[in-house]
Amino acid sequence: MSSNEPNFSDAKVIQLLQWLNDSGEFYINPKIQVFEDPLSGRGISLKHGSLDKNEVLIAIPGSHQINFETALNWIGKFNKKVSTDASDITNGVECLSGEEIDEDDPRIGAYGAFTRDILNEYSSFQLICLFILAEWILLPQWSDGKIVSWWKPFFDIFPSNDELSSIPTKWRLTRSDQNSKTLLDCLPTASSTHEQRISELVLHDWATIKPVLQKWTEQFPSPIASMDDFFLYFVHIYFIINSRCLYMEVPSKSDVRDFFTMVPFVDYLNHVNDVGLHCFPSINKFKKSSYGLGEFSIRVGSHRYDREGDEIFLNYGAHSNDFLLAEYGFSTSNNGWNYIDLTPEICSMFTDPKDIAFLDSLGYWQDYTLSKGEISYRTLVAISLLVCKDHRKTEKFSLGYISENYFEPETSDLIKPLLQNMKLQYISQVQKIRQLEGDAWCKRNLSNLYEGYIDIIDSNL
Numbered sequence: 001m002s003s004n005e006p007n008f009s010d011a012k013v014i015q016l017l018q019w020l021n022d023s024g025e026f027y028i029n030p031k032i033q034v035f036e037d038p039l040s041g042r043g044i045s046l047k048h049g050s051l052d053k054n055e056v057l058i059a060i061p062g063s064h065q066i067n068f069e070t071a072l073n074w075i076g077k078f079n080k081k082v083s084t085d086a087s088d089i090t091n092g093v094e095c096l097s098g099e100e101i102d103e104d105d106p107r108i109g110a111y112g113a114f115t116r117d118i119l120n121e122y123s124s125f126q127l128i129c130l131f132i133l134a135e136w137i138l139l140p141q142w143s144d145g146k147i148v149s150w151w152k153p154f155f156d157i158f159p160s161n162d163e164l165s166s167i168p169t170k171w172r173l174t175r176s177d178q179n180s181k182t183l184l185d186c187l188p189t190a191s192s193t194h195e196q197r198i199s200e201l202v203l204h205d206w207a208t209i210k211p212v213l214q215k216w217t218e219q220f221p222s223p224i225a226s227m228d229d230f231f232l233y234f235v236h237i238y239f240i241i242n243s244r245c246l247y248m249e250v251p252s253k254s255d256v257r258d259f260f261t262m263v264p265f266v267d268y269l270n271h272v273n274d275v276g277l278h279c280f281p282s283i284n285k286f287k288k289s290s291y292g293l294g295e296f297s298i299r300v301g302s303h304r305y306d307r308e309g310d311e312i313f314l315n316y317g318a319h320s321n322d323f324l325l326a327e328y329g330f331s332t333s334n335n336g337w338n339y340i341d342l343t344p345e346i347c348s349m350f351t352d353p354k355d356i357a358f359l360d361s362l363g364y365w366q367d368y369t370l371s372k373g374e375i376s377y378r379t380l381v382a383i384s385l386l387v388c389k390d391h392r393k394t395e396k397f398s399l400g401y402i403s404e405n406y407f408e409p410e411t412s413d414l415i416k417p418l419l420q421n422m423k424l425q426y427i428s429q430v431q432k433i434r435q436l437e438g439d440a441w442c443k444r445n446l447s448n449l450y451e452g453y454i455d456i457i458d459s460n461l
């Protein structure tokens with residue numbers, strides 16, 4: 001490392017920096033450092049000086065990112081059926097790895113059954129999961145520890161299973177103990193909806209890549225004998241990717257769901273709820289690597305960082321705690337993007353199918369929410385029908401011809417006791433969660449969701 005680079009103490013971070021430096025195209029701002037926090041894990045903070053708007057914090061070349069393109073091209077190094085232009089790809093990869101492929105390398109056999117067409121059928125998630133499983137977990141076993149992947153310094157800074165323990169889909173798919181059942185039972189509606197959506201995606205991707213793993217099990221001896229064990233690795237890797245992917249167009253793909261990349265070091269940046277203030281990503285398409293990928297950099301936004309130790313943040317999107325928990329396994333205090341999904345409570349108050357059909361025809365059936373100081377318009381329309389039982393008046397309200405005041409005080413008379421009752425239920429959920437033994441990080445996040453909900457209710461009462 002050159003002398004103007006930051007002084008990092010963690011051996012894994014030092015190795016990562018060395019690996020990135022070898023690219024000759026890596027930049028890290030000398031004023032930043034990596035720190036470790038017991039709750040949020042590692043993060044990046046200001047070491048000294050101050051950062052100016054638009055100043056580059058980190059820049060990572062395309063060659064050192066993991067995405068559909070790099071995985072495809074790396075596999076092509078071991079299988080000419082995958083590389084369309086063998087000489088081009090070989091040059092690219094061999095420059096990076098700085099070594100020739102050993103003819104005994106098990107990856108020649110493992111990747112040998114693929115063709116480019118087969119791999120192109122996989123989504124980014126599926127291919128990257130397979131790739132990381134092979135290079136990170138299986139290669140050391142297949143080669144009796146003799147071969148380590150060139151990507152190892154990046155794998156070494158991946159989060160452990162424990163660090164991702166708070167993701168509800170993991171409770172459902174990888175645990176069967178009583179705590180996990182209670183935690184799932186305690187999920188509020190919005191979290192539960194996210195959990196079910198993500199669990200389906202995970203299971204779908206698992207079903208797609210499982211045949212490859214079965215083939216590898218027959219092909220190579222490995223201590224991971226059963227598909228159940230493979231599944232646990234797969235879920236861990238799935239959420240490593242999910243919690244670290246950043247939007248970037250990928251040349252071989254056209255579906256926006258495939259447009260992401262994993263960028264070492266940038267993935268140390270923790271989330272902040274403010275949108276548009278902190279750091280932002282920028283892709284330099286003119287600085288392309290041998291894979292046709294641009295350089296990924298992070299620049300400083302309008303927030304001023306000028307105190308030593310200031311944590312440097314990225315906003316992952318305008319996300320509620322329910323979303324953050326489901327996708328990344330954490331929640332935040334004072335999250336202004338929180339909302340309560342009141343759909344089950346409001347829907348259960350409708351007993352007449354004609355009312356349900358009527359709201360449906362208006363486009364106002366379901367999706368009833370409450371946020372800080374605000375009941376959504378959809379919710380008010382539904383509640384107006386409940387109190388006035390008049391389709392014509394409700395329709396007028398939905399079209400904006402009459403105001404919500406027209407239905408007062410009856411709507412407030414219905415909403416207030418509903419919210420008071422929900423608040424009591426949330427308090428009792430928090431007590432139930434606190435009584436669980438262990439799972440401190442999961443309990444903290446789940447309680448945080450309910451505390452955010454209680455704030456929302458208080459602001460509406």
Ligand SMILES: C[S@@+](CC[C@H](N)C(=O)[O-])C[C@H]1O[C@@H](n2cnc3c(N)ncnc32)[C@H](O)[C@@H]1O
Nearest residue numbers: 040041042243244267268269270271328329330
């Ligand atoms: C892109 S990584 C950020 C680096 C991460 N802290 C680490 O140790 O590698 C995203 C993960 O960091 C954690 N995280 C990010 N922002 C957080 C926040 N505001 N509070 C708590 N945890 C956070 C979550 O575990 C999340 O899945």
